[in-house]
Amino acid sequence: MAKMKLYYSPSSPYARKVRILAIETKLDKKIEMVNAALTPVAPNADVDKHNPIGKIPALSVKGMDLFDSPVICEYLDTHHKGRKFFPRKGRERWVALRQQAMADGLLDAALLARYEGALRPEDKRWSDWSKGQMKKVDGVLDALEAESKALKGKLSIGTISIVCALGYLDFRFATLDWRGKRPKLAKWFSTISKMPSVKATVPPPA
Amino acid sequence: MAKMKLYYSPSSPYARKVRILAIETKLDKKIEMVNAALTPVAPNADVDKHNPIGKIPALSVKGMDLFDSPVICEYLDTHHKGRKFFPRKGRERWVALRQQAMADGLLDAALLARYEGALRPEDKRWSDWSKGQMKKVDGVLDALEAESKALKGKLSIGTISIVCALGYLDFRFATLDWRGKRPKLAKWFSTISKMPSVKATVPPPA
Numbered sequence: 001m002a003k004m005k006l007y008y009s010p011s012s013p014y015a016r017k018v019r020i021l022a023i024e025t026k027l028d029k030k031i032e033m034v035n036a037a038l039t040p041v042a043p044n045a046d047v048d049k050h051n052p053i054g055k056i057p058a059l060s061v062k063g064m065d066l067f068d069s070p071v072i073c074e075y076l077d078t079h080h081k082g083r084k085f086f087p088r089k090g091r092e093r094w095v096a097l098r099q100q101a102m103a104d105g106l107l108d109a110a111l112l113a114r115y116e117g118a119l120r121p122e123d124k125r126w127s128d129w130s131k132g133q134m135k136k137v138d139g140v141l142d143a144l145e146a147e148s149k150a151l152k153g154k155l156s157i158g159t160i161s162i163v164c165a166l167g168y169l170d171f172r173f174a175t176l177d178w179r180g181k182r183p184k185l186a187k188w189f190s191t192i193s194k195m196p197s198v199k200a201t202v203p204p205p206a
Numbered sequence: 207m208a209k210m211k212l213y214y215s216p217s218s219p220y221a222r223k224v225r226i227l228a229i230e231t232k233l234d235k236k237i238e239m240v241n242a243a244l245t246p247v248a249p250n251a252d253v254d255k256h257n258p259i260g261k262i263p264a265l266s267v268k269g270m271d272l273f274d275s276p277v278i279c280e281y282l283d284t285h286h287k288g289r290k291f292f293p294r295k296g297r298e299r300w301v302a303l304r305q306q307a308m309a310d311g312l313l314d315a316a317l318l319a320r321y322e323g324a325l326r327p328e329d330k331r332w333s334d335w336s337k338g339q340m341k342k343v344d345g346v347l348d349a350l351e352a353e354s355k356a357l358k359g360k361l362s363i364g365t366i367s368i369v370c371a372l373g374y375l376d377f378r379f380a381t382l383d384w385r386g387k388r389p390k391l392a393k394w395f396s397t398i399s400k401m402p403s404v405k406a407t408v409p410p411p412a
Contacts, residue, residue: 040338052345053311064300068311070276071303078295089284094270097277105259105274108314126330132246139258 005060006072007036007047011203013107013168014069015057020160021073023197025080031059039119070100073157085157095150099158102140103165109136110165114172137169141178141185148184155195163189163198171203211266212278213242213253217409219313219374220275221263226366227279229403231286237265245325276306279363291363301356305364308346309371315342316371320378343375347384347391354390361401369395369404377409 006022008015022028036056038044043054050065051058059066059075066072077086087093113133116125144151144162151159166189169178179186192198212228214221228234242262244250249260256271257264265272265281272278283292293299319339322331350357350368357365372395375384385392398404 040342041334043338043341048345052308052349053315053342054345055311064297064304066300066304068307071300071307074303075300091270094272094277094281097280098270098272101274101277102258105261109259112318120332120335124330124332126326128247129326132249135249136246136259139254139260143258 003032004030005032005034005050007034007050007056007058007060009035009037009056011171012056013164013171013203014055014104016164016167016201016203017069017157017160018057018059018072018076019201020163020197021076021085021157023200024085024155024160025076025082027076027080040115041119070104070157073160077157083154085155085160087156096156096158099150099156100161102143103158103161106137106140106165107168109133109140110168110173113137137176137178140165141182145182145185148188151185151188155192159192163192167193167198167203171206174206209238210236211238211240211256213240213256213262213264213266215241215243215262217377218262219370219377219409220261220310222370222373222407222409223275223363223366224263224265224278224282225407226369226403227282227291227363229406230291230361230366231282231288233282233286246321247325276310276363279366283363289360291361291366293362302362302364305356305362306367308349309364309367312343312346312371313374315339315346316374316379319343343379343382343384346371347388351388351391354394357391357394361398365398369398373399373404373409377412380412 006018008019022031036044036047038047038054038056047056047058048054050060051067053067055068057067057069057072059072066075074086077084087096110133113130116130116133151162166178169176212224214225228237242250242253244253244260244262253262253264254260256266257273259273261274263273263275263278265278272281280292283290293302316339319336322336357368372384375382
């Protein structure tokens, strides 16, 4: 397998999914990491060349550029010989893909709230928008608490995504206290945070 | 297979992906359609029950609710006996998933621009944000034109997604003239728009 290039940033929770999976599958040695900062109003020309949507992560591999994080992760998962992080079929697969969709959906909403409160000029902020996005974040957190039994067991793309989503909340929404009403989710996150691949990819100090 | 319920709206381009796939796979007869309107600032309680992110489409099936559109489409594709719209493996699969990611990425950006220009109070609009999102739309359109050869052949989840993305631009950004610099993409879209499943799911008059 030719060397792959991953466009990422240390603070991107979507890129963190790829980085954790790469470590878990030992593909990290075959990936050259390219640190690329950007925002929706300050694109990165190098990233734009590899992803027309202008987002990270993007993976450059054998004459093809792959994105977004679910596609990159599934691609990597077909290129190693160990246990699979995308269950191949049946209920297990839908549980994992649904968990990934919940975590990514939480992140999409949290990032929009973050852009609203930190990137957008103060006089153009709309509190209804931020509230609407944070309601989505809360909804996913409640669903994850209610379904915490499904978090048990070996790491999957679903639980990797959830780790990255919760880690992002600690990183950018430190005052949110998402743990307060969700003791099971909090306990699971505390345990899984000790895994070397999770520790190695913690976002830098905010 | 028990009856499934699809939460959708006639104007949602993501839900349209599911509706086209359902028609193509003849699963549409097994799906009860529930019309559910919402925006990020005006959620829909019925949808929230089935998708904690509060977005459509959501598919309720056998004690499990599935989302987002890529997960629903892949699920449906495993529940019919005809030709598969998600190529099972190899380069064909990555081409299709990458096309889907491009189309969905175009849509994510176009919807944010639409919310900015139509939903947000006028005095809180930020032109840099809209420009940044429309730059993503343009980037994907240019990439699709450059890769128009990959559009040929039988319908896949990739090309279904692209049809829905381009259809959304005609629906909500009628003055954009995306065809001007992209004759190959325009020609392909014009041909594929004659397919019965595509015709049957055209958004209502804006």
